[in-house]
Amino acid sequence: MNIHIPTPLRAFTSGAETVAVPGATVAEVFTNLTSQYPELQQQLFNTEGKLRSFVNVYLNDEDLRYLPEKEATTVATTDELTIIPSIAGGCCTCCSLL
Amino acid sequence: MLHIDYANYEALRAHGEETYPHECCGVLLGKSDADGNHVHQIVRAGNTRTDSAHNRYNIAPQELVKIQRQARGLGLDIVGFYHSHPDHPAQWSPTDFAEAHWIGCSYVITAVEKGNAAITNSFLLTGTSEEDKKFEDQPVEIDVAEQVSQQKGQA
Numbered sequence: 001m002n003i004h005i006p007t008p009l010r011a012f013t014s015g016a017e018t019v020a021v022p023g024a025t026v027a028e029v030f031t032n033l034t035s036q037y038p039e040l041q042q043q044l045f046n047t048e049g050k051l052r053s054f055v056n057v058y059l060n061d062e063d064l065r066y067l068p069e070k071e072a073t074t075v076a077t078t079d080e081l082t083i084i085p086s087i088a089g090g091c092c093t094c095c096s097l098l
Numbered sequence: 099m100l101h102i103d104y105a106n107y108e109a110l111r112a113h114g115e116e117t118y119p120h121e122c123c124g125v126l127l128g129k130s131d132a133d134g135n136h137v138h139q140i141v142r143a144g145n146t147r148t149d150s151a152h153n154r155y156n157i158a159p160q161e162l163v164k165i166q167r168q169a170r171g172l173g174l175d176i177v178g179f180y181h182s183h184p185d186h187p188a189q190w191s192p193t194d195f196a197e198a199h200w201i202g203c204s205y206v207i208t209a210v211e212k213g214n215a216a217i218t219n220s221f222l223l224t225g226t227s228e229e230d231k232k233f234e235d236q237p238v239e240i241d242v243a244e245q246v247s248q249q250k251g252q253a
Binding site: 017042052061086089091 | 147156159176186190197205227
């Protein structure tokens with residue numbers, strides 16, 4: 001299946017925007033992805049092997065967190081996985097200027 | 099260096115005025131090279147932080163997926179993001195830093211004072227990972243038709 005890589009992580013995929021990775025489940029695809037591009041392991045997963053909290057993963061248009069079987073979800077070669085780090089922020093919490 | 103044409107520069111500043119006193123947010127599409135990030139198009143995004151929109155912003159991941167898909171269709175990349183600071187300086191905050199994860203991308207902040215866009219600054223997120231990331235001041239080059247002006251920290 002194809003995995004779409006966000007701009008900041010392309011430094012670890014030799015610049016590739018989309019990579020084709022085999023696997024029967026999302027977990028297998030991730031295992032194969034990080035085998036193919038080892039530096040992605042630290043970027044995507046914490047020391048416990050869980051996806052970092054700011055890393056969003058979409059299987060087609062579905063958020064992986066909300067799929068019933070999560071990483072165990074089976075995938076087809078025509079499915080697409082999108083990795084998208086979160087975007088958030090905002091100014092200070094108090095009333096005085098920074 | 100962040101390179102942006104005048105129309106897009108003014109459009110992102112106008113977005114901050116429109117959403118005042120709430121924060122606006124959006125995505126910068128373009129290309130990156132050794133000379134910096136070049137903005138070809140900006141895409142407005144919704145601020146999902148309706149609980150605290152005056153001092154927080156968040157772009158829904160689903161919307162980001164669509165914007166990234168749109169960029170791919172245009173042959174462009176996500177090269178940065180913008181948001182506003184209503185009645186606060188155009189400087190990154192601890193929250194901005196903690197929530198910044200797109201290394202190599204530009205984070206543009208516009209101070210909106212009493213509804214009027216004031217200073218606009220850009221900060222480049224550098225580093226190799228979450229553990230060593232940092233914001234660096236990034237000069238902004240505004241392309242105005244045939245003439246080019248350099249701007250940093252000016253309205």
